[in-house]
Amino acid sequence: MIKSIIRISALTLLMASSSALAQHAGHGAAPKGATAPTWTTFPMVLSAGGYSRSDAKYQAYNMHAMQAESYASFYGHNTKDLETATRPLTVDDNGGLTMEAGDQGGYYLVRVMGHGPNGEEATATTQKYFSNPGPAPRDLLNSARSGFEITPTILPREHSHYRENETWSFNVRMDGKPVEGLPVILETSNGSKFEYMTKADGTVDVTFPQDFKDIPKTQWRHGRPPRSKFVIAVRDGALLATYNDSYELDAYGDKDLLAGIGFAVLGMALAVPVVRRRKKTNGETSS
Amino acid sequence: MMSAFTLSRLRLTVQVIMLFFTVYGGAIVGHYLADKVTGALPALSCAFDQQNAGYCVLIPMQHQLHHRVGESIVRAQQFSVEYIIPFGFTMLTFFAFFVVLNKAFCGWICPLGTVQELAYKLGRRLKLGIRRLTQDTVGRVRPVKWAVLILLVLVLPLMAGLGYTSYVTGDAYCQVCPSRIVTTLLTANTEQIAVNTADTTAFLFSAARSAIFGFILILAFGMRQPYCRVCPMLALHAIFRKVVPLRLAKVDANDKCGKCKACYQACPMDIHEVAFEFGSKAFHADCTMCGRCVEFCPDDGVLSLKLGPVALFKSSGAYMKRRAKIDKPDGTLPKKKTSTQPAPAE
Numbered sequence: 001m002i003k004s005i006i007r008i009s010a011l012t013l014l015m016a017s018s019s020a021l022a023q024h025a026g027h028g029a030a031p032k033g034a035t036a037p038t039w040t041t042f043p044m045v046l047s048a049g050g051y052s053r054s055d056a057k058y059q060a061y062n063m064h065a066m067q068a069e070s071y072a073s074f075y076g077h078n079t080k081d082l083e084t085a086t087r088p089l090t091v092d093d094n095g096g097l098t099m100e101a102g103d104q105g106g107y108y109l110v111r112v113m114g115h116g117p118n119g120e121e122a123t124a125t126t127q128k129y130f131s132n133p134g135p136a137p138r139d140l141l142n143s144a145r146s147g148f149e150i151t152p153t154i155l156p157r158e159h160s161h162y163r164e165n166e167t168w169s170f171n172v173r174m175d176g177k178p179v180e181g182l183p184v185i186l187e188t189s190n191g192s193k194f195e196y197m198t199k200a201d202g203t204v205d206v207t208f209p210q211d212f213k214d215i216p217k218t219q220w221r222h223g224r225p226p227r228s229k230f231v232i233a234v235r236d237g238a239l240l241a242t243y244n245d246s247y248e249l250d251a252y253g254d255k256d257l258l259a260g261i262g263f264a265v266l267g268m269a270l271a272v273p274v275v276r277r278r279k280k281t282n283g284e285t286s287s
Numbered sequence: 288m289m290s291a292f293t294l295s296r297l298r299l300t301v302q303v304i305m306l307f308f309t310v311y312g313g314a315i316v317g318h319y320l321a322d323k324v325t326g327a328l329p330a331l332s333c334a335f336d337q338q339n340a341g342y343c344v345l346i347p348m349q350h351q352l353h354h355r356v357g358e359s360i361v362r363a364q365q366f367s368v369e370y371i372i373p374f375g376f377t378m379l380t381f382f383a384f385f386v387v388l389n390k391a392f393c394g395w396i397c398p399l400g401t402v403q404e405l406a407y408k409l410g411r412r413l414k415l416g417i418r419r420l421t422q423d424t425v426g427r428v429r430p431v432k433w434a435v436l437i438l439l440v441l442v443l444p445l446m447a448g449l450g451y452t453s454y455v456t457g458d459a460y461c462q463v464c465p466s467r468i469v470t471t472l473l474t475a476n477t478e479q480i481a482v483n484t485a486d487t488t489a490f491l492f493s494a495a496r497s498a499i500f501g502f503i504l505i506l507a508f509g510m511r512q513p514y515c516r517v518c519p520m521l522a523l524h525a526i527f528r529k530v531v532p533l534r535l536a537k538v539d540a541n542d543k544c545g546k547c548k549a550c551y552q553a554c555p556m557d558i559h560e561v562a563f564e565f566g567s568k569a570f571h572a573d574c575t576m577c578g579r580c581v582e583f584c585p586d587d588g589v590l591s592l593k594l595g596p597v598a599l600f601k602s603s604g605a606y607m608k609r610r611a612k613i614d615k616p617d618g619t620l621p622k623k624k625t626s627t628q629p630a631p632a633e
Binding site: 073106134135136137138154155157158159160220222223224251252254255256257259260261262263264265266267268269270271272274275276 | 319334337410455478480485486489494499500502504506508
């Protein structure tokens with residue numbers, strides 16, 4: 001039995017070694033050249049790569065004359081925390097900025113304020129999760145901030161992501177108050193574009209389109225296509241608010257449910273003779 | 288009122304409550320990882336179940352070996368205490384929970400253990416055959432849990448972090464754990480039973496997971512706790528079992544003991560030592576603290592569940608007689624008494 005386990009283990013190791021040392025390559029790799037995305041003209045705050053568990057680098061696009069702030073997930077717990085949870089960030093001339101979390105983990109919102117491509121007053125927001133333990137982002141998302149903004153109602157928790165075909169809710173607020181009846185536009189880096197409308201409570205339900213099918217397998221990594229980017233934008237007169245993040249392949253996009261059920265049935269079939277009523281045999285009992 | 292009380296009924300009540308808590312408890316504690324009771328629960332409460340209330344300790348263990356220890360060595364070509372501190376905290380958190388209940392996490396709280404027990408009870412209702420393992424077979428199966436712990440929980444995630452094995456092996460144990468399918472299916476999520484077709488390694492692991500799930504599910508109808516016997520959590524518990532206060536206790540050598548073997552018959556893990564050994568040797572590494580051996584022992588005070596010096600539950604002949612009316616030591620339901628009185632003439 002033990003020899004068999006060792007043999008199987010060795011075989012597994014051999015089969016698995018194909019991906020070898022390149023495994024961590026590309027974790028948070030910086031976008032080379034940092035050219036502006038061509039799939040949207042809406043303002044965005046995109047990761048500028050770098051690998052750290054204590055800070056995150058960003059690049060703002062389609063904006064100018066910017067200032068930025070970060071909000072930590074302990075924002076709003078009490079007034080004492082409010083001061084340390086909100087931090088101004090320095091934006092360089094090219095739109096680059098670094099958010100430092102230090103040893104305070106959990107969720108953060110990064111918000112860049114400036115002027116959009118048409119001169120409108122724009123607020124671009126994204127989120128960052130540091131895997132060090134930190135508070136849940138409930139207060140972070142529900143707290144009233146000044147200005148016009150669109151933020152998620154709820155965030156995917158650790159190890160989960162926005163995915164194709166999933167519907168998620170976002171809040172549109174002006175100075176912390178919900179705004180009803182505004183058109184909201186979703187654009188993805190895979191070329192999709194959809195329009196939604198905010199409801200009476202200022203929320204809008206956005207369904208991520210199934211648009212990963214054209215990504216060639218040569219671009220896949222760890223057996224999946226890379227996450228694609230999306231931006232959700234909402235206008236109110238001369239004000240523009242955006243939220244950008246990434247989304248993944250559909251839950252079943254790289255899976256086969258029927259085959260899985262087939263293997264489960266195979267396992268069941270193998271177990272049937274063992275549990276079948278049978279006569280007593282040497283050393284083993286049955287009834 | 289007291290006559291209705293049995294340890295098994297109390298345990299079943301706790302198990303059902305904990306099954307709901309570990310599978311659906313996110314509705315009470317909250318959605319985010321930060322809301323969870325712990326990320327180091329000593330039971331197979333699967334993180335792939337998005338609605339649970341706490342995570343199995345095996346998840347952070349694998350992730351820390353993969354993403355922290357292995358990855359840091361690759362990136363920095365150096366090893367620092369900083370990288371193993373999270374691993375240490377995970378083990379301390381696990382230990383903090385473990386101290387309270389010891390291996391009772393297996394017998395009272397683990398959702399996969401509960402589902403297997405319910406399947407076995409159903410098997411008895413359906414009058415299916417019972418399969419028990421011989422002492423020889425038990426002896427051969429016992430090392431498997433250690434191999435699973437070392438290979439799938441510790442070695443492969445570290446190898447993945449070092450870049451020697453596929454990314455899929457970064458959580459090698461979770462890849463094959465049947466609790467991942469059982470708990471998610473209970474939330475009507477079929478994603479985890481699906482086979483991953485992305486690459487060969489992912490395919491093999493996910494196919495093995497589905498097959499193991501099917502095998503264990505059917506086996507549980509005729510064999511008690513089939514998966515628990517090879518579960519790495521049982522091995523992890525076994526490492527610490529002698530340094531925590533809650534334990535199974537047996538008196539030292541006793542003339543009366545070792546003859547009826549009711550405790551061995553009652554043991555869902557087929558631990559023969561409980562019948563043939565005495566003192567601390569009777570508390571075997573495979574014990575899940577279910578207490579059935581204590582319930583079915585006919586000799587007063589020979590077996591007990593103890594918290595430190597305090598006996599929480601002791602064997603007693605009177606209790607055993609009452610208990611045996613519910614089911615036999617092997618779980619078989621007692622035959623219903625048929626009336627010998629002739630039917631009244633119409």
